[in-house]
Amino acid sequence: MSNELFEQLEQRVNSAVDTIEMQRMELEELRQENERLKNERQQWESRLGGLLERFRELDTSTASDTAPAAETPATSPSW
Secondary structure, X not given: OOHHHHHHXXXXXXXXXXXXXXXXXXXXXXXXXXXXHHHHHHXXXXXXXXXXXXXXXXXXXXXXXXXXXXXXXXXOOOO
């Protein structure tokens, strides 16, 4: 193999190694970002679950309040 071909091969190998290292670093960044997004989604789901539970409680209390309320005049909501 001539010296020139060997140098070209060496450059290509070095370039491939550099590309692989850059992709590994990018992969690690993407994994961290993915983990952050998963945590953020869990927080949102938890908050949403809490809000839904509050709506259920409100709906349940409103349903139990409306049965006896048929005997009394209706009042406007206090919100």
